Amino acid sequence: MQIKKEEVREAILTTAEKEFLEKGFNNASLRKIVKNAGTTIGNFYNYYESKEALFVALVEKEYNGFIHLINGHHAIKKPEINEADKNDIGLIRTIINHYLEDFVKVLSDRFILLIECSEGTPYEDTKQLIIRLLEEHFIEHIQEHNANYSNKEMGEILAKQFLEGFTDILRKYKKTEIRQKLITELIVFYSFGVMALTQ
Amino acid sequence: MQIKKEEVREAILTTAEKEFLEKGFNNASLRKIVKNAGTTIGNFYNYYESKEALFVALVEKEYNGFIHLINGHHAIKKPEINEADKNDIGLIRTIINHYLEDFVKVLSDRFILLIECSEGTPYEDTKQLIIRLLEEHFIEHIQEHNANYSNKEMGEILAKQFLEGFTDILRKYKKTEIRQKLITELIVFYSFGVMALTQ
């Protein structure tokens, strides 16, 4: 029956998400997932063809949405800030916060799966992909402020750190408003940090 | 064959360090370690009494040195900077760089093992310990600048990020001078980021 099936599928997804988040893909135990979902190993394979397929089912939407985003289809328009306002941190905070609103709503915990728990899956390169994107972004900013800044290596380091802080916020805080507030702080922090570096 | 002893011990340590760095303690395969070291499982136990003992052999010096450090025996004196110089980033950079000199020399790659690959070992709490220390440090700084800053959660987030950036530098760059330079940049970055947050 369709209804029954979907209940089981959902139960598996729910417990799997928890297990993958805690242990990562490789260390997650399929046995424990299905047990906690109230079904059996055998039945699991009626719903998903492998442990990997289960992981894919959890993150593919998140992944595709993200790829769509970075391909510019839903690009977050860059907020324009007058040169005069660039030192008014309160104002900048407000603007960032506003621009983050839609973005944060869309974030789900599965983003964490994609970034931090995907080793051993087809998505294991996603983290690197995002780091590269962020790195480009940081380097752009750095160039903008000071084309002579010599520590190009900082681009990648900051990118990795930023992503770490970002997923850390998602792991620890589940309420949209708090996430939005903290990500805003993070962006402020990185903006001024980068400015300092390049002075 | 006993002449080879130290060679084998070294070979095991070398391949183990690599395997632990790549997979973490729990996921590292002793079989692979000894195979890559050119010996056998049975022989491994002539050198180390367990997988855990092997890990301990790799990191205990590093750990003890670190604990000694944070207990203040070789405390890094806080550089004194005149109020007037606080905005002279070039000067600050020079001072930090100078103060880092001895510290960076002491850093080995095994610090990464301690922080990022020690789950399942007696050292698994070291990362949290360091994050707590850094968090205190960040919160102090934040308080200093602005006792009313409300996003206390940022203390832990920044702490975790900083440690991530720090070990990332160690993972990617092996030369002392480059490490010293990049860690300096990291500290500059965090100092001004924190200042921005609290304005």
Add this chain to the structure above:
Amino acid sequence: MQIKKEEVREAILTTAEKEFLEKGFNNASLRKIVKNAGTTIGNFYNYYESKEALFVALVEKEYNGFIHLINGHHAIKKPEINEADKNDIGLIRTIINHYLEDFVKVLSDRFILLIECSEGTPYEDTKQLIIRLLEEHFIEHIQEHNANYSNKEMGEILAKQFLEGFTDILRKYKKTEIRQKLITELIVFYSFGVMALTQ
């Protein structure tokens, strides 16, 4: 294949009982047990969660029944023998034999596992427990006959010996009537042996 389930479970229990009886718990090889049972190590763990759990499955009923017994729930009433009849061994034999009837029926070979093959399991103290009980019993008897008997050490020695004889009978003779007959002889033997000691 799931129809076979109980067959396999039984096969494992059967071969395990044999192996445990021959080698004891610690020295029994799970690989040999499952091989003789016609299955594999991996499959074994679909039936029992550990080697220990397998042993427990074999003896827990026996153990619980025994504990119930010594807690007096089904206490064997002490046969009353007239002072005048105390030297009529034929009569005593008949009485003991009668009183043993229900007790012997309940005995299974797994009692041997409990007593002689349980080192390394949660039941490893059962033998000592029984020896202590028997020792108390023997000491009581000795006191009754001769409160001045000085070789108190004999209590424990006789207790251990008696239990040895008892399990030996179980090991060698499988028919209820024969067991009943031999245990009767054993009790007669000990009764008069104790009387002789204390004269």
Add this chain to the structure above:
Amino acid sequence: MQIKKEEVREAILTTAEKEFLEKGFNNASLRKIVKNAGTTIGNFYNYYESKEALFVALVEKEYNGFIHLINGHHAIKKPEINEADKNDIGLIRTIINHYLEDFVKVLSDRFILLIECSEGTPYEDTKQLIIRLLEEHFIEHIQEHNANYSNKEMGEILAKQFLEGFTDILRKYKKTEIRQKLITELIVFYSFGVMALTQ
């Protein structure tokens, strides 16, 4: 050097005896024996050609002495007791005690090794051998008292029990006098037990 060698040999024998007594031959660890003896695995094989040879070295004298004994070369003369005295237990005790004197002096703890710890060695049948001898002895006695006694199975059971009690005394009591006293009690116990059985 001869002296040095014998020290090592003795050290190995001493620790081996302890380990074999505690764990039995199969479960004894050669590594632990040599470690406790203050030498190394490699050196062990300069003294004994195998774990088995070590065991043999411990018990062969004891075994040969015992075989010599049962072959009648040093037969313990059967004490002659007048028919009239057969019920004077005090007297019987004295006589047995006297006859045991030389025998008990000769007993060493290695007899326990031979009987209870020799599984896996060439001596593993010794226990059965002795049980057979004792069985014959008991059956003889039984026949003597009552040729019609029907429970012939008791011969083997009593034999096994007796040996158990005997080695138990050796395990628990190390002083010659106490051993002598308790073995006397044991013999008295069995003598009158057998008499009771056959009445």
Add this chain to the structure above:
DNA sequence: GATGAATGAGCTTTCATTCAT
């Protein structure tokens, strides 16, 4: 749709023994 039996490779660890030095 659901069950769980079955498989085989993997894990870390212990062992007695051999032998080059």
Add this chain to the structure above:
DNA sequence: CATGAATGAAAGCTCATTCAT
């Protein structure tokens, strides 16, 4: 005389996956 490096088999246990029912 002594050392301990080396081996290979065995131990109990976990795993993802397959498939008969």
